Amino acid sequence: MDKIRIRGGVRLKGEIPISGAKNAALPLMAACLLTDAPLTLTNVPKLADVAFMADLLRLFGAGVEWTPESSPGAGGRYRLCAANLVGTTADYDIVRKMRASFVVLGPLLARAGQAKVSLPGGCAIGARPVNLHLMALEALGAAVELSDGYVIASAPGGLKGARIEFPTVSVGATENALMAATLAEGHSVIANAAREPEIGDLGDCLMAMGARISGLGTSTIVVDGVAALHAAEHAVLPDRIETGTYAMAAAIAGGEIELTGTRADLIGSLITVLEMAGAQVSQTNRGLAVARNGVRPTSVSATTAPFPGFPTDLQAQFMALMATAEGTSHIRETIFENRFMHVPELLRMSADITIEGDTAIVRGVPRLAGAPVMATDLRASSSLVLAGLGAEGETIVNRVYHLDRGFERLEEKLSRVGADIERLPA
Ligand code: EPZ
Numbered sequence: 001m002d003k004i005r006i007r008g009g010v011r012l013k014g015e016i017p018i019s020g021a022k023n024a025a026l027p028l029m030a031a032c033l034l035t036d037a038p039l040t041l042t043n044v045p046k047l048a049d050v051a052f053m054a055d056l057l058r059l060f061g062a063g064v065e066w067t068p069e070s071s072p073g074a075g076g077r078y079r080l081c082a083a084n085l086v087g088t089t090a091d092y093d094i095v096r097k098m099r100a101s102f103v104v105l106g107p108l109l110a111r112a113g114q115a116k117v118s119l120p121g122g123c124a125i126g127a128r129p130v131n132l133h134l135m136a137l138e139a140l141g142a143a144v145e146l147s148d149g150y151v152i153a154s155a156p157g158g159l160k161g162a163r164i165e166f167p168t169v170s171v172g173a174t175e176n177a178l179m180a181a182t183l184a185e186g187h188s189v190i191a192n193a194a195r196e197p198e199i200g201d202l203g204d205c206l207m208a209m210g211a212r213i214s215g216l217g218t219s220t221i222v223v224d225g226v227a228a229l230h231a232a233e234h235a236v237l238p239d240r241i242e243t244g245t246y247a248m249a250a251a252i253a254g255g256e257i258e259l260t261g262t263r264a265d266l267i268g269s270l271i272t273v274l275e276m277a278g279a280q281v282s283q284t285n286r287g288l289a290v291a292r293n294g295v296r297p298t299s300v301s302a303t304t305a306p307f308p309g310f311p312t313d314l315q316a317q318f319m320a321l322m323a324t325a326e327g328t329s330h331i332r333e334t335i336f337e338n339r340f341m342h343v344p345e346l347l348r349m350s351a352d353i354t355i356e357g358d359t360a361i362v363r364g365v366p367r368l369a370g371a372p373v374m375a376t377d378l379r380a381s382s383s384l385v386l387a388g389l390g391a392e393g394e395t396i397v398n399r400v401y402h403l404d405r406g407f408e409r410l411e412e413k414l415s416r417v418g419a420d421i422e423r424l425p426a
Pocket of ligand 1: 023024026100126127128129130131132133134168169170171172173312313335336337378379406
């Protein structure tokens with residue numbers, strides 16, 4: 001298995017192009033199942049999870065054509081066409097490897113009137129149930145049965161528009177509900193919907209395909225079902241988690257970088273705390289500039305929450321920054337119950353962190369010390385890379401396949417702004 005080696009203490013300077021968002025691309029790709037016409041997606045990041053979703057779509061009979069962009073590393077374009085569905089089952093072996101596969105349930109059911117998708121099971125960051133996805137599809141008139149670890153959903157006469165009221169905010173359940181409602185007969189209201197930018201991006205693409213949707217970006221989304229969707233082309237929005245991760249790389253290592261092709265409004269809650277911590281962040285005409293010069297960062301506390309709150313997917317990276325800040329920071333995780341796996345690894349790098357319930361108490365130390373580390377999830381792994389950039393000496397991050405699932409060419413992007421980082425092949 002590949003490893004990443006980082007020698008810390010180098011200030012960053014230059015620019016990093018931000019890729020399309022993984023968590024937008026995955027549901028957007030699944031949206032091709034809603035129609036027999038082609039869906040073309042541009043600005044698609046080249047990532048293991050995206051390739052995995054492409055393989056899953058092929059199993060349902062979709063034609064999948066990938067064309068890389070001409071400038072190397074700028075992702076690519078997918079032409080997806082599910083003219084004829086040859087299957088509507090997603091097996092356990094697939095869904096357990098990538099739980100985002102569960103987002104095919106809504107579109108398959110809406111288009112074919114039936115779908116059988118394995119329950120994903122828990123994962124490293126929490127139990128992650130799917131009850132809200134099922135509740136939404138039942139509200140739209142589907143019969144849902146659980147059998148031998150599978151969800152078997154059917155709606156032979158088609159889905160019917162309805163009011164779906166989510167008791168808690170779920171990104172994936174909102175996406176499944178939104179896609180299913182586009183082909184349901186009549187009017188649907190999705191209340192307490194997730195407001196993450198990836199939902200807005202999915203909604204924009206569905207509208208380009210002919211769906212009738214209003215209220216995107218608010219917590220009440222209204223959908224008037226249509227009989228069929230048509231061909232469309234859509235550009236995936238910039239990855240806000242990649243944006244935030246590299247913004248924190250500059251805050252940890254010091255220096256000045258420009259993140260091109262991204263936007264400040266995607267990471268407003270992070271910008272607020274970065275500025276309080278002593279970094280400078282400004283929108284440029286090509287993206288975002290992030291700088292930290294001279295002084296050590298100051299401790300700031302943060303609590304994760306659904307958008308527009310502080311993203312859980314940036315919590316681990318923020319903890320790496322706070323580990324070397326002046327003072328004590330309280331970082332509270334409210335979305336997932338087991339998302340502190342990076343803490344024992346940061347402790348191996350001489351951080352001073354204790355966990356009390358859902359809160360990590362981070363007492364900043366002047367400098368972390370490089371060490372061999374590993375993590376069991378994508379964002380935790382990226383936090384260890386960031387910690388390594390600010391640490392004294394050498395850090396080896398093991399299990400790089402986690403990073404490859406969600407960060408396009410991470411080591412290349414960081415080395416082009418001067419970081420001393422390289423991939424060590426297995
Ligand atoms: C999405 O996961 C993201 N994944 C996650 O990113 C992200 O951490 C998460 O949203 C929160 O922002 C993708 O977009 C592919 P949720 P999702 O449903 O949709 C509970 C990454 O690193 N819940 O919003 O699965 C759930 O347990 C990944 O890129 C239920 O109780 O998250 C959690 O506590 C990790 N029942 C909360 O809701 C349900 O049916 C929010 O989860 C569904 C969710």
